[in-house]
Amino acid sequence: RELYNKWGGIPRYVLFxxxxxxxxxxxxxxxxxxxxxxxxFVGEITDGNDGSSISHKLVHICTNVPEGEENEEDEFGVPSTSTAPTVTKSDKRKGVAGRYYERVPFYNKCILEFASDYVSEKAVDRLSRNYKYDLQNFVNTSEDMSEYSTLRGAIFERLAHQRLLRGGKFNVRPLFEDSKTRHTLQLDNNMGKLTFSDIKEIAPKMYCIPIQKNNASFDAIIPPNMFFQMTVAKSHPIIKSGLEKYIERIDQDDDIKFYFVLPKEIYHTYKEQALYTTKRTVVQNKPAWFSRFKQYALELNLKL
Structure with a gap:
């Protein structure tokens, strides 16, 4: 199972x-x-010894599969070996705008994905050190290339974590009001990073990243009341059930602040998102905390 989480299910290396x-x-x-x-995904990376191609070990060509098949795959998994958050199947294609709404025939798309979250974390860290401009340019220019949408979303998420951890001022826009007023969010410089698999492990004033596979509601939290969801999609519904146990720890007089971390091209037009159930239907009976739930767009400058 540890090998599965690293290799992303290549039988030759996971089993044989x-x-x-x-x-x-x-x-x-x-x-x-x-x-x-x-x-x-052009050219080949070789090991220098036998010349064999190994690029396919890092990026897989996938397709859009029915929900049941995604669930079967997830059941095999265990907590990720990565020190960065696991991107769940529901989040993994966050580069595909409006996935909850669109109805595309199954097995109809060609999608490039990192082999695993372990590979995604390590590969993006290396790229951000050695190929900063190319990485930034890829995220900025691949918006209309559907086959790259998942790869783009995964890269953007890793870069967003790096940038938010450094702290500083960020442009934010309240999604719950039509305000022309400019707002900024100030985050502490060089925050400590904490990865967690249990809510009891999160700590105040830390940038906390969930590592469990079943967290589809947010990508990071700064306790007690700031949630961050990275996305390059034009819509990204919020899964209510993944938030509630965290919201219970927030003082009832405090707002619940949910930030969509976005690239510049969709920051100004992003809309307030609906709350969804785990069955991907809009929540009809609003929870008691809904009036305190405030959504914001956060503009991410990809300069590394």
């Missing part, structure tokens, strides 16, 4: 070569050789 340290080292070798070619 599970106990072969030479074969297992190929994934780290591939990550260490990541360059800007992966952003276009």
């Amino acid at each position: 070569h599970a106990l072969n340290p030479v074969q297992q080292s190929l994934l780290e070798n591939a990550i260490n050789l990541v360059d800007d070619k992966i952003l276009n």
Whole structure:
């Protein structure tokens, strides 16, 4: 299961070569050789010894599958080996605008995805160190390329975590009012990062990132009342059930602040989002805390 979470389900390495340290080292070798070619999925990265292609170990070609098949795949998983948040299946295609609303025939799309969250974290960290301009340019220019939408969303999420952790001022726009007034959000500089799998582990004044697979409601939280959802999609419904146990810890006199972290091109036009059930239907009976639930758009400058 640990290998599955690293390799993303390639049987050759998860099963057949599970106990072969030479074969297992190929994934780290591939990550260490990541360059800007992966952003276009052209050319091949080779190991320098036998010339064999290993780019497919990092980026997989997938399709849109029925909900039941996604659930079956998730059941196999265990908490991620990554120190960054696991991108769940419902979030993973956050680059696809309006996934909750659109009705596209199954097996009809070609989608590029990182092999796993482990690969995504390591590869983006390397790219942001060595290919800053190329990485930024990819996120800014691949909006209309549907096959790259998932890859773009995963990269944007990793970059957003890096940027928010550094702190500073960010432009924000209340989605619950038609205000022309400019607002800013000030985050502490160089916050400490904490990854957690249980709500009891979160700590005040820390940038807390969930690692469990079933958290589809937010990508980060600064306790007690600031939630962050990264997305490059033009809509991203909010899953109510994933928020409630965190909201219970917030003082009833305090607002619940939910920030959509967005690239510049959709920041000014982003709309307030609906609350959804886990069955992907709009919540009809609003919870008692709904009047305190305030949504904001946060503009992310991708300059690394």
